[in-house]
Amino acid sequence: MRSARWIISAALSLFMTGTTMAQERIRIISEWGDVTAELADNAASRALALMLPLTIGMRDHLRQEKTGDLPSSLPQAARQRDFEVGTLGLWGSDDFVIYYRKGQVPAPGIVILGKVTGDVSIFNRPGYVSVRLERVK
Template sequence: MAHERIRITSAWGEVTAELNDHAAGRALLPMLPLTIEMRDHLRQEKTGNLPGSLPEVERQRDFARGTLGLWGPDHFVIYYRGGRVPSPGIIELGRLTGDVGIFDRPGPVEVRTERLP
């Protein structure tokens, strides 16, 4: 997998992400395109469920603004602020580019996630 990119669109705007080259990043691609209902969590992230689990890979506790992550095996996360999560941490799926601040507002949002050519 060489620099696979995805687009995430919502009524609030659009961002792109470059996925990490590991088993979880590769397993996300066949699920796309995908619409995910996301909700705000702790005023730092939007979270929603994938239709299936992704493989377990190395986790980390720190995250930065623009991290695309996985909390549980099917728990998709867009971090619009930086911070730290408790153990066991998150799987970093990739990094967002564009105005991640579009997600920095309260309330739910529906996102469409698709592979870029």
């Protein structure tokens, strides 16, 4: 009986940890404004969360996204080619991306790190911007 309780307890703990990570929220702060995002539930997002707080210099790319270099690589996770407005992605192993337009990238695609829940259009302007990523408490 004690063994069964332990297994149920461990399973519930694992389930709740996954649910909590799926709801992990971060704030992206810049001189242009700030937004909140929910992180995806994957190894890359969990590794990103462990790096926070973090400041990243970002540049405009193809008038659809801001990109910047992370201080170290994130683990690989499933990739996809399509992205929506507000998608947070990982191109390569250390290139953080904020998409402010909808589109598609070439193969092998991007790792989805999360989704902005605020008005990501604040990044829809040319030029460099420094952003700070912090956990929402």
